[in-house]
Each structure stands twice: as C-alpha cells, then as structure tokens.
Amino acid sequence: MRLLIQRVTSARVDIAGETVGTIGRGLLILVGVTDTDGEAEAAWTARKAANLRIFPDDDGRMNRTLIDVGGQALVVSQFTLYGTVGKGNRPSYNQAAGPDHAEALYDQFVEHLAEHIGRPVETGRFGANMQVHLVNDG
Numbered sequence: 001m002r003l004l005i006q007r008v009t010s011a012r013v014d015i016a017g018e019t020v021g022t023i024g025r026g027l028l029i030l031v032g033v034t035d036t037d038g039e040a041e042a043a044w045t046a047r048k049a050a051n052l053r054i055f056p057d058d059d060g061r062m063n064r065t066l067i068d069v070g071g072q073a074l075v076v077s078q079f080t081l082y083g084t085v086g087k088g089n090r091p092s093y094n095q096a097a098g099p100d101h102a103e104a105l106y107d108q109f110v111e112h113l114a115e116h117i118g119r120p121v122e123t124g125r126f127g128a129n130m131q132v133h134l135v136n137d138g
Contacts, residue, residue: 007054008025027071080096083096
C-alpha cells in the first residue's frame with residue numbers, strides 16, 4: 001500500500017456536485033493498492049497513519065498524532081499512486097491492483113484507521129470520478 005498524507009485544516013470530496021465526505025482539522029489520506037498487498041499491509045499502514053507525529057505541540061514541534069489532537073480523517077482511493085513514468089510520456093498503472101482486490105483492502109484500511117483513531121472515517125467513493133478539495137495545514 002502506498003499513502004499520500006496531507007495535514008489539512010479542511011478537506012472534502014465531491015462527486016457530481018454532491019459532497020460525499022468532509023472533515024475539518026486532520027488528515028487527507030490518498031490510498032493506492034498493489035496486487036501484493038494484503039490485510040497485514042492495510043492494518044500496518046492504518047496504524048502508522050494514525051500514529052504519525054505530524055501535528056505541532058505547544059512548542060511548535062511536530063510531536064502530536066491525529067489521535068492526540070482529536071483530528072478527523074478523510075480517505076480517498078487513488079490508483080495513480082502506483083503510476084510509473086519510466087518509459088514514454090503516458091503513465092503506466094500496471095502496478096496498481098485490480099478494482100476488486102483494491103476496494104477490499106481500501107475498505108479494510110478505513111476500518112482499521114477508524115479503530116485506531118476511535119471515530120468514524122470519512123471517505124470518497126471507490127472508483128468514482130471525484131473532486132478532492134483541501135486546505136493544506138503547513
């Protein structure tokens with residue numbers, strides 16, 4: 001699994017003009033899955049994301065986790081995280097898992113993350129054409 005994590009003051013996902021997931025302060029997490037990923041990778045990456053010390057403490061040092069700050073999480077599937085551009089000008093997505101395998105692991109990641117942070121996790125819609133809006137924090 002490959003994650004792209006953005007610390008945000010707010011983020012949302014829209015599909016066909018409808019907001020399907022929205023958060024305030026927290027993490028926007030884009031998730032890519034490859035064929036060799038399994039339940040162990042979903043569990044490990046969820047624990048890691050929940051426990052990354054990337055929020056500032058009272059001294060301004062990145063020393064607090066999503067859990068510590070009571071932040072929210074918005075998780076969006078993103079097969080393009082496994083795109084390669086080594087040859088030619090068109091990216092290849094051969095390393096990205098097929099939809100059935102990827103969706104199952106995406107769902108497992110979301111479940112594990114919710115368990116770790118102790119609150120529901122907002123999501124996009126797997127396989128949909130989504131517009132992701134975010135305000136970076138930092």
